[in-house]
Amino acid sequence: MVASGELDQLLRSDEDGRLRWLDHRQPGPPDANWWLHLLLLIDERWEERPAGRPAWAQLKIWLLGQAGWRGALEQGEVAERTAYYVAQMRDAAMAASSLPSADTVVRACLDAIPVSLDRVAVLTDRVDLHSLERQELLDSRRAKNLLNAAELLQADLEDPDLVDRLRAWLAIKPRLV
Secondary structure (H helix, E strand, O other), X not given: OOOHHHHHHHHHOOHHHHHHHHHHHOOOOOOHHHHHHHHHHHHHHHHHOHHHHHHHHHHHHHHHHXXXXXXXXXXXXXXXXXXXXXXXXXXXXXXXXXXXXXXXXXXXXXXXXXXXXXXXXXXXXXXXXXXXOHHHHHHHHXXXXXXXXXXXXXXXXXXXXXXXXXXXXXXXXXXXX
């Protein structure tokens, strides 16, 4: 487990110090539950210490990236969690300058969709769930979950190509599994 003072130490550390902290404390092999617990502890700190909220938010986003890079969480889960968190922070009036851009977060969500737009399984009048392979169902569900997260940041997008790409996916979202 992570002691209270250790989180404060992690927050105050530079990138090299944070990497050393993780190298020393993270279980091997990577354990998703350890990382999720760490992220929950960061959420508690964010609630308890309003003055330090931007720093805690930045730390959580950095830790999400590390969890993906170290193989504890899949990239799709990292992208989805990051999108929901950034949307939550924007709703809490967190300064946009302390968060990754909506373009960066939405692009990560779309890039994490495991199947292309023209190959994703969708429900139509001629296709029902029983005719789809298990992997097609899983990929379609993953796409829908990532789109639900990305959609929260749609209004803040700046890149017109990214806006078009997201809109194309959102047009078929109701028919995803």
